[in-house]
Amino acid sequence: MAKVRIYQLAKELGMENKELMELLDTMGVEYKSHASTLDEETAAAVKEIVAEQKGLEEKKKAEEARAALPKRPPVVTIMGHVDHGKTTLLDYLRHSRIAEREAGGITQHVGAFTVETPQGKIVFIDTPGHEAFTTIRERGARVADIAVIVIAADDGIMPQTKEAIAHAKAAGVPMIFAINKIDLPRADVDKVMQDLMKEGFVPEAYGGDAIVVPISAKTGENVDELLDMILLVAEMEDLRADPEAEPRGVILESKRDKQAGVLVTLLVQEGTFRVGDYLVAGDVWGKIRAMIDPDGKQVKEAPPGTAVQVLGFRDLPEAGTAVEWVPDEVAAKHIAEERQEERKAREQEEAERRKVKSMADLLRQMQEGQKAEINLILRADTQGSLEAIKGILAKEETEDVKINVLLEAVGAPTEGDILLASTTENAAILSFGVNPPGSVKKKAEQKGVLLKSFRIIYDLIDEVREMVRAQTEPEMKEEVVGHAEVRAVFKLPKGGKVAGCMVTDGKIVRNAEIRVLRGGEEIWSGRIDSLKRFKDDVREVAAGYECGIRLAGFDDFQEGDVLEAVRQVEVSEAQ
Numbered sequence: 330m331a332k333v334r335i336y337q338l339a340k341e342l343g344m345e346n347k348e349l350m351e352l353l354d355t356m357g358v359e360y361k362s363h364a365s366t367l368d369e370e371t372a373a374a375v376k377e378i379v380a381e382q383k384g385l386e387e388k389k390k391a392e393e394a395r396a397a398l399p400k401r402p403p404v405v406t407i408m409g410h411v412d413h414g415k416t417t418l419l420d421y422l423r424h425s426r427i428a429e430r431e432a433g434g435i436t437q438h439v440g441a442f443t444v445e446t447p448q449g450k451i452v453f454i455d456t457p458g459h460e461a462f463t464t465i466r467e468r469g470a471r472v473a474d475i476a477v478i479v480i481a482a483d484d485g486i487m488p489q490t491k492e493a494i495a496h497a498k499a500a501g502v503p504m505i506f507a508i509n510k511i512d513l514p515r516a517d518v519d520k521v522m523q524d525l526m527k528e529g530f531v532p533e534a535y536g537g538d539a540i541v542v543p544i545s546a547k548t549g550e551n552v553d554e555l556l557d558m559i560l561l562v563a564e565m566e567d568l569r570a571d572p573e574a575e576p577r578g579v580i581l582e583s584k585r586d587k588q589a590g591v592l593v594t595l596l597v598q599e600g601t602f603r604v605g606d607y608l609v610a611g612d613v614w615g616k617i618r619a620m621i622d623p624d625g626k627q628v629k630e631a632p633p634g635t636a637v638q639v640l641g642f643r644d645l646p647e648a649g650t651a652v653e654w655v656p657d658e659v660a661a662k663h664i665a666e667e668r669q670e671e672r673k674a675r676e677q678e679e680a681e682r683r684k685v686k687s688m689a690d691l692l693r694q695m696q697e698g699q700k701a702e703i704n705l706i707l708r709a710d711t712q713g714s715l716e717a718i719k720g721i722l723a724k725e726e727t728e729d730v731k732i733n734v735l736l737e738a739v740g741a742p743t744e745g746d747i748l749l750a751s752t753t754e755n756a757a758i759l760s761f762g763v764n765p766p767g768s769v770k771k772k773a774e775q776k777g778v779l780l781k782s783f784r785i786i787y788d789l790i791d792e793v794r795e796m797v798r799a800q801t802e803p804e805m806k807e808e809v810v811g812h813a814e815v816r817a818v819f820k821l822p823k824g825g826k827v828a829g830c831m832v833t834d835g836k837i838v839r840n841a842e843i844r845v846l847r848g849g850e851e852i853w854s855g856r857i858d859s860l861k862r863f864k865d866d867v868r869e870v871a872a873g874y875e876c877g878i879r880l881a882g883f884d885d886f887q888e889g890d891v892l893e894a895v896r897q898v899e900v901s902e903a904q
């Protein structure tokens with residue numbers, strides 16, 4: 330960047346000359362008039378300051394715009410250990426809500442429902458506990474603004490409680506702890522509080538800031554207080570959404586109904602979805618034919634913070650997928666098709682990656698994974714040999730490598746074993762005393778599954794030992810890439826010697842290791858310093874061509890010496 334005059338820079342930055350000069354004054358830059366030149370550094374500093382000011386202004390504007398948006402109800406997920414009372418709490422909330430209403434339609438299970446309190450609405454997501462696999466639980470946390478962690482007062486913090494806390498933490502979702510079942514005589518709220526403190530959450534009652542509400546989901550005791558706390562946290566989170574913005578949401582559930590076709594529950598997060606709108610969720614598109622609210626009533630519009638059942642998706646979108654609004658059918662189809670292709674390509678890539686072509690691949694894959702695990706399928710001639718193999722293998726585990734036996738069985742490996750191995754990371758099939766049929770071997774090759782047979786138990790153990798060992802250090806092997814014969818030796822004016830060579834077979838590559846052989850004996854080994862064809866540096870020279878070679882640290886060449894080029898390669902075929 331060259332020097333620039335003040336008026337030029339002002340124009341470039343869209344400022345008045347006066348404005349820029351004022352800025353220069355505050356920066357302590359001296360100038361005579363708006364025609365003065367600024368040096369490169371000053372101009373860059375000015376630009377930086379202006380950009381920063383603009384950024385701040387924009388941020389302020391965005392904040393102001395947000396503050397003008399209407400508030401939206403918080404979306405809450407209830408998580409916790411098995412049997413701690415998630416379902417009971419959800420049922421209580423759902424019924425309390427229905428009881429307050431006049432008999433409307435039939436309650437629909439749409440994966441979410443709204444509770445109305447005098448202070449405002451709350452949306453609860455109610456993915457059934459037993460269906461809540463880790464991934465969905467995880468998604469639940471992300472969809473939600475607040476997580477209520479239910480902990481039974483007679484049981485305390487359990488593994489899934491910790492998991493729920495971890496998910497909520499990872500998603501950056503604020504937590505409220507509901508200590509449940511306080512109606513039970515053996516309830517020990519204090520113990521749960523102690524448990525929480527051990528996890529780093531100090532309850533307000535103990536001077537901390539963790540929100541803890543003792544409740545009974547069964548009797549409803551204190552549930553109102555829990556709702557108050559949820560609204561309090563929501564208030565602090567300042568949740569807002571623009572009903573006029575481009576609509577977007579997330580899929581809570583999706584299923585296929587014999588009569589209605591694809592039924593999808595959608596949580597609206599921004600904007601307003603309307604009947605007739607086109608939408609895309611992942612690689613599935615649809616047109617909203619009808620929307621049904623949690624009370625079973627047909628609605629024409631779904632504003633932010635509502636969960637509705639949507640009819641009109643062409644296929645089943647996955648729960649947890651983001652839903653976008655698109656202007657028309659052409660766009661909807663186009664985006665969905667594009668994503669389908671992307672997905673196919675990804676899947677293909679994944680399948681390729683999974684194909685274990687060799688032991689080296691297997692080992693490499695193991696290294697990529699953080700915790701190395703070898704997954705074995707063991708096949709043997711008798712139960713006795715299986716026991717023996719397993720007994721020895723148990724001792725081969727190290728701190729870094731875990732040996733899992735996925736399956737052990739008497740008899741030859743089957744196609745089923747190949748399937749199992751091909752769908753498991755780092756899996757291999759080892760058989761002892763039994764031979765796999767040809768068709769199974771072929772299948773293993775096709776699927777890229779490592780399948781090996783042994784006659785001696787210790788060979789099998791050695792194989793596993795090797796797999797464990799190679800986990801930290803891939804097995805390398807030397808490969809001869811070519812030979813060159815020294816035909817003449819030239820002295821360089823600045824000292825040192827160059828060997829004038831003829832490449833007799835293979836090729837000589839610049840980055841190879843070189844062994845100098847004299848009379849068949851190795852007399853030196855090391856690296857190439859320079860490889861030239863005439864005056865040019867080259868990367869490799871093929872058989873039948875002449876070249877000049879200088880070695881790093883050796884120049885005692887004699888005519889007739891043979892230079893052997895070798896390189897280290899990872900063992901690719903251990904069979």
Ligand SMILES: Nc1nc2c(ncn2[C@@H]2O[C@H](COP(=O)(O)OP(=O)(O)OP(=O)(O)O)[C@@H](O)[C@H]2O)c(=O)[nH]1
Pocket residue numbers: 409410411412413414415416417418457458459509510511512513544545546547548
């Ligand atoms: N006494 C008492 N029992 C409760 C309370 N809440 C739940 N229970 C009982 O505890 C048991 C488990 O409750 P659920 O609501 O099914 O627990 P959950 O956490 O949904 O369990 P999963 O869905 O299996 O993960 C049931 O027998 C409930 O009746 C409570 O506040 N007091």
